[in-house]
Amino acid sequence: MLNIVSLISNPERPAVDAALLARVSAVLPKAEAPIWLAPGIAAEIAFQGPAELAGVVRTALEGAPVDLNILPADGRRRKLLLADMDSTMIEQECLDELADLLGLKAHVSAITERTMRGELEFEPSLRERVALLKDLPIDTIDDVIHDRITLTPGGQTLVATMRANGAYTALISGGFTLFTGPVSRKIGFDEHRANVLRLDDGVLDGTVEEPILGRAAKRAALSELREKLRLGAGDTLAVGDGANDLDMLGEAGLGVAFRAKPAVAAAAHARIEHGDLTGLLYLQGYRRDEFAFS
Secondary structure, three states: OOEEEEEOOOOOOOOOHHHHHHHHHHHOOOOOOOOEEEEEEEEEEEEOOEEEEEEEHHHHHHHOOOOEEEEOOOOOOOOOOEEEEHHEEOOOOOOHHHOEEEOOHHHHHHHHHHHHHOOOOHHHHHHHHHOOOOOEEOOOHHHHHHHHOOEEOOOHHHHHHHEEEEEEEEEEEEEEEHHHHHHHHHHOOOOOEOOOOEEEEEEEEEEEEOOOOOHHHHHHHHHHHHHOOOOOHHHEEEOOOOHHHHHHHHHOOOOEEEOHHHHHHOOOOEEEOOOEEEEEHHHOOOOOOHHHOO
C-alpha cells in the first residue's frame, strides 16, 4: 500500500531540512524521493508500507519541531471543509473574552478548558457559562471582536486555496453567530453555523436558543453538507481542537486535530501541533506555489 509521510513545521520557524528527510527516508520501506512542498517548511515522502510505522519515523525526527502524519496516497484533496472557530480558526475562546469584561474570565476559562477536554458535557456547560453573561450589552461584542479576536495564521490561505480548487467551506462553531458572522466573512467561508444568544432590550438575557449546536450537531452538519454536495466520505475534511469536535472529526474523511486537547489529538486521523493552518493544505499535498492568498 502506498502511503505518504507528511512533515510540516511552522512557517516562521522552518525545521524541515535535507538531513531530516534523509533520516526519515532511511527508516521507510521502499521510500521514494522526498518532495518539497515548501522549502524548509513542508515535505513528503511516499513509501510502500503500513501507517503503523509512525513511531519509528518519529524517532528519526530526533525531537525536531515537526508535525509527522502518515496518510494514504490516494484521494488526498478534499471538496468540503468544516472548521471549528474558537482556538482553531481564531486564537481565542469568544465566551471567555466576554466573561473577561465582567471580571469572570478565570472562572469561565476553567469551565471552558474542562469542557474542551471532555470532562464536562458541552450543552449544560454552555448554558452555565452563558448565564454568567446576563445583562452584558450587545454593543460590547463588536468591541471584543475588534480589540481581542485574532485570526489563526494560515486560516485565510487555507480557505481561499480550497475554495479556489472547488471546495465548499463552512465554519461550524459551538460559539455564537454574533462572532461567526464577522469571522467567517473575514476569513472567506461560504457559510457559518453557531448558537444564537438571546437578547432583551439590547443586552444578553443569559440564555441561548435551543437546540444547542454541540458535538452531535457538528457531525450532523458535516453529513448534511456532504449529502447536499453529493460527496463521498473521503471528500471531506474537518478541523477542531476540543471534545465537541470529536464526532465531526471522526465522520470526516480526514479529521485534523489542530493544537488540540490530548483526547482529541489521540482520536483524530492527523494532528497539527507546530504548523499553522496551512498545514491542512500540505496534508492534502498542496505545494506553497499553489496557495491562493486572500
